[in-house]
Amino acid sequence: MKSWVAGAEGSGYDVTHLPYGVFSSGDDEPRVGVRIGDFVVDLAPLAASEMLEGAHVFETRSLNAFMALGRPAWDSVRGWLFEMLTDEEERETVEPFLQPVSEVVMHMPFEVADYVDFYCSLHHASNTGRIFRPDAEPLRPNWRHLPVGYHGRAGTVVPSGTPVVRPNGQRKSEQAESPAYEPTRRLDIEAELGFVVGAPSARGRSVGTAAFADHVFGVVLVNDWSARDIQGWESVPLGPFLAKSFATSIATWVTPLAALSSAYVDLPGQDPEPLPYLAVDDPAGLDVEVEIELNGTVVSRPPYRTMYWSPAQMLAHLTVNGASLRTGDLYASGTISGPDPGQRGSLLELSWGGREPFDLAGTKRSFLEDGDVVVLRATAPGADDTRILLGEVAGRIEPADRD
Numbered sequence: 001m002k003s004w005v006a007g008a009e010g011s012g013y014d015v016t017h018l019p020y021g022v023f024s025s026g027d028d029e030p031r032v033g034v035r036i037g038d039f040v041v042d043l044a045p046l047a048a049s050e051m052l053e054g055a056h057v058f059e060t061r062s063l064n065a066f067m068a069l070g071r072p073a074w075d076s077v078r079g080w081l082f083e084m085l086t087d088e089e090e091r092e093t094v095e096p097f098l099q100p101v102s103e104v105v106m107h108m109p110f111e112v113a114d115y116v117d118f119y120c121s122l123h124h125a126s127n128t129g130r131i132f133r134p135d136a137e138p139l140r141p142n143w144r145h146l147p148v149g150y151h152g153r154a155g156t157v158v159p160s161g162t163p164v165v166r167p168n169g170q171r172k173s174e175q176a177e178s179p180a181y182e183p184t185r186r187l188d189i190e191a192e193l194g195f196v197v198g199a200p201s202a203r204g205r206s207v208g209t210a211a212f213a214d215h216v217f218g219v220v221l222v223n224d225w226s227a228r229d230i231q232g233w234e235s236v237p238l239g240p241f242l243a244k245s246f247a248t249s250i251a252t253w254v255t256p257l258a259a260l261s262s263a264y265v266d267l268p269g270q271d272p273e274p275l276p277y278l279a280v281d282d283p284a285g286l287d288v289e290v291e292i293e294l295n296g297t298v299v300s301r302p303p304y305r306t307m308y309w310s311p312a313q314m315l316a317h318l319t320v321n322g323a324s325l326r327t328g329d330l331y332a333s334g335t336i337s338g339p340d341p342g343q344r345g346s347l348l349e350l351s352w353g354g355r356e357p358f359d360l361a362g363t364k365r366s367f368l369e370d371g372d373v374v375v376l377r378a379t380a381p382g383a384d385d386t387r388i389l390l391g392e393v394a395g396r397i398e399p400a401d402r403d
């Protein structure tokens with residue numbers, strides 16, 4: 001089925017994708033929209049004019065109210081949108097509510113409740129192990145038994161396009177006797193996929209892998225900005241803290257989980273077999289191809305299908321102790337790195353800890369410099385051999401605050 005919207009087919013935003021976001025135009029209040037081709041559908045007035053049940057959820061400046069309604073409502077709205085955007089007879093009704101994407105401002109798509117970041121790439125975990133502990137086994141003993149993660153800072157998750165100020169902090173070189181307080185010299189990126197929780201769960205109850213699609217509304221690309229020198233000094237023994245909490249960038253378009261139904265692939269293989277609460281039957285991996293661009297040059301192409309742990313396993317592990325889910329929870333996969341050097345998802349790996357700088361348009365680079373612009377993009381298989389384009393994540397590095 002094709003949409004009557006001109007240019008939608010083949011754009012990565014055809015009628016089988018329909019990502020949601022929050023937009024505003026002129027002096028209007030931000031509200032929920034859905035993307036088709038190079039247009040945003042202004043959902044609130046369209047849904048109201050069609051007397052769609054629950055239309056008011058689209059009048060708010062976040063997706064949370066809509067996401068809280070749960071899977072039946074998400075599927076019903078998606079089916080309705082599909083009808084409206086493919087049936088030529090609906091064109092007259094919908095057309096007045098289309099606005100060119102180039103004429104609107106995009107905002108944070110949802111209010112982040114809790115934020116969790118995992119560490120689910122075997123290749124990333126192995127690379128960092130080799131970089132930091134070259135004489136030891138790269139993986140810690142727990143790594144193949146559970147998806148390792150930590151709780152991050154929800155309040156500093158920012159939308160694509162938000163500048164990132166180089167963080168100050170404590171760093172200590174191996175030669176120095178004591179730490180210095182200064183701007184990080186090892187500012188890095190981590191290309192990740194994020195999963196957005198819509199339907200909450202009760203405290204004291206775990207959410208099994210089979211309930212993944214009942215709770216997860218959609219996915220966003222994530223850049224988990226990281227200060228490696230601050231991280232190295234502060235994170236023993238308790239893990240990431242200020243090295244990560246200054247900013248995490250996400251796409252402004254949330255791709256509904258339903259749009260990824262053609263993207264499921266088998267996991268690369270788990271050995272040993274996980275404990276029963278982490279078991280998954282069907283293909284549980286996702287074939288999402290990511291691209292990292294630094295100052296206009298693509299430096300890496302991490303393949304998400306190489307991730308060891310599936311998103312359903314991350315959710316099951318996150319709740320196995322009875323921790324409840326809230327609408328707006330965001331959990332990210334951890335850095336996506338494939339087996340090849342050109343598939344590494346961080347500059348730490350691309351420069352092998354800074355010891356082997358990589359080429360960037362004729363210069364040698366290791367970590368981020370002021371003025372650098374990083375853009376993450378991703379595509380996935382859509383219906384009928386098409387490809388969908390996930391919303392990009394862009395960010396520019398600004399100099400540290402020296403006051």
Ligand code: CA
Pocket residue numbers: 117118190192224334335
């Ligand atoms: Ca991370």
